[in-house]
Amino acid sequence: xKEVEQDPGPLSVPEGAxxxxxxxxxxxxFQYFMWYRQYSRKGPELLMYTYSSGNKEDGRFTAxxxxxxxxxxxxxxxxxxxxxxxxxxxxxxxxxxxxTFGSGTQLTVLP
Amino acid sequence: xxxxxxxxxxxxxxxxxxxxxxxxQNLNHDAxxxxxxxxGQGLRLIYYSQIVNxxxxxxxxxxxxxxxxxxxxxPLTVTSAQKNPTAFYLCASSLWDxxxxxxTFGSGTRLTVV
Numbered sequence: 001x002k003e004v005e006q007d008p009g010p011l012s013v014p015e016g017a018x019x020x021x022x023x024x025x026x027x028x029x030f031q032y033f034m035w036y037r038q039y040s041r042k043g044p045e046l047l048m049y050t051y052s053s054g055n056k057e058d059g060r061f062t063a064x065x066x067x068x069x070x071x072x073x074x075x076x077x078x079x080x081x082x083x084x085x086x087x088x089x090x091x092x093x094x095x096x097x098x099x100t101f102g103s104g105t106q107l108t109v110l111p
Numbered sequence: 112x113x114x115x116x117x118x119x120x121x122x123x124x125x126x127x128x129x130x131x132x133x134x135x136q137n138l139n140h141d142a143x144x145x146x147x148x149x150x151g152q153g154l155r156l157i158y159y160s161q162i163v164n165x166x167x168x169x170x171x172x173x174x175x176x177x178x179x180x181x182x183x184x185x186p187l188t189v190t191s192a193q194k195n196p197t198a199f200y201l202c203a204s205s206l207w208d209x210x211x212x213x214x215t216f217g218s219g220t221r222l223t224v225v
Contacts (some may be wrong), residue, residue: 008151028127034213043153043201043216045113090213096206097161098169099140099214103153 003027006089006102015111023089023102026070030091030100033065035074038086038104047087048074076101079109113138117202117217123225124189124196132187132220134202139207143185144214147171148199157200160185189222197224 006023013019021035032051036039036044050072056063064073072091072105076083089102115136124130136143142161146154160179174193174199179185185204189196199221203214 004153008152036213040217041219041221042215043117043203043218045216046213049213070182090154098152098156098159099156100156101146 001026002103003100004089004100005092007105008103010032010106010108012108012110013079015079015081015109016073017079017109019074019079019083019107019109021074021087021089021105021107024070025072025091028067028070029093030070031094032059033072033094034090035061035063035097036088036090036101038088042089058089066100071095081109081111084108115202115204115215115217120218121171122220122222124129124222124225127191129190129219130222132189132200132202132219132222134185134187135183136202136204136215136217137183138204139182139213140204140215141182142204143179144205145169145175145177145185145187145204146201146203148201149179152157152175154201158185186213198222 004025035048038044050063053067060077062075085108086104088104090099118133144159158177160166176188201219202217204222205214
């Protein structure tokens with residue numbers, strides 16, 4: 001069983017929709033949670049970083065962490081065609097610097 | 112501008128050959144990492160290095176080797192012992208004591224066995 005599970009999609013939504021992307025994890029040692037966006041044939045770029053349970057907002061993006069349920073989410077409001085990419089959740093344990101990634105969700109926002 | 116440069120962008124390897132992927136960063140980051148990305152499997156850690164002349168195996172190190180002779184450089188060699196090397200390889204770096212900054216990734220090298 002993978003430590004981090006992520007629905008691979010693909011997910012297609014119309015422009016302007018609210019998108020919800022999710023990951024679950026099995027190891028309670030994970031303390032730090034990130035979301036990366038990866039455009040085709042490019043390296044991932046960091047979107048959001050969270051530590052504690054609760055919500056963190058940055059523009060159209062909201063990251064949510066529920067440590068009791070071992071569940072993290074990324075919400076995208078007013079989605080745009082430029083948001084079309086693969087979204088990867090990532091997490092790390094305590095003082096470790098290695099990240100464990102989900103398999104990624106491929107998102108397409110249709111104009 | 113600071114960043115990570117991976118080269119080449121595309122690489123073709125014949126059966127039985129060793130090939131080396133280059134990764135250079137000018138971000139003054141302490142730590143560097145190599146990940147492999149396959150469709151549907153996300154990123155898997157091959158090797159990482161916290162400081163010069165020191166590196167640790169990740170989850171899938173078999174068939175790979177690395178060196179860290181300079182802070183800026185962390186080349187990855189895919190040896191003939193790696194039986195399924197066709198994949199997208201990503202190099203990343205971070206400040207070791209600033210975990211909340213996350214990783215900075217390069218643009219990747221796509222390796223294909225021919």
